[in-house]
Amino acid sequence: DSGVTQTPKHLITATGQRVTLRCSPRSGDLSVYWYQQSLDQGLQFLIQYYNGEERAKGNILERFSAQQFPDLHSELNLSSLELGDSALYFCASTPGLAGVNEQFFGPGTRLTVL
């Protein structure tokens, strides 16, 4: 158990809908990273938040957005869902701002878009 929690574990929804994925980092960790893992692709970095502020961005679609709250939990919002958004979504956390340290991954949320 890495100490990073994610809810829900599974999510099934329809195209066009909007969902929110939630992540709680390890106690004391200030940085949260979001990744998308599709069946035929590796881990794709989406976005990083540090202490409430966006700090790094990957190839995150405009339909996706994220935020980190004062209690340091983070939410990833996916809207106007398409079939291709079906994937495993992981969040990870680190104590500080630097990404050059071990990232502790949560168990993931499996999103299925029908």
Next chain:
Amino acid sequence: GENVEQHPSTLSVQEGDSAVIKCTYSDSASNYFPWYKQELGKRPQLIIDIRSNVGEKKDQRIAVTLNKTAKHFSLHITETQPEDSAVYFCAAFDGGLSGSNTGKLIFGQGTTLQVKP
């Protein structure tokens, strides 16, 4: 930006043999190279990492080598065991134009390792 290529995509070895997975990266400014292991249905977990000021690092049966000139790094697993069967991902840290410590991990496509008993 950074691009990471990983080979092979699948690897099958007999228990006790060695396994080698290779990755190349494109950005010479990258300075941090972790390897993650992901068992089926589970989260990725760091198994070893190396920084650009070091050429080799070992941890029991696992070793990683880094060739900065050629821009490639490799994972070596010796005396493989069935529990080593998993997907292995290499990654390179992309600090962006400023080369800072904030940035993103760029992952390879993964190698599915199967260790046959």
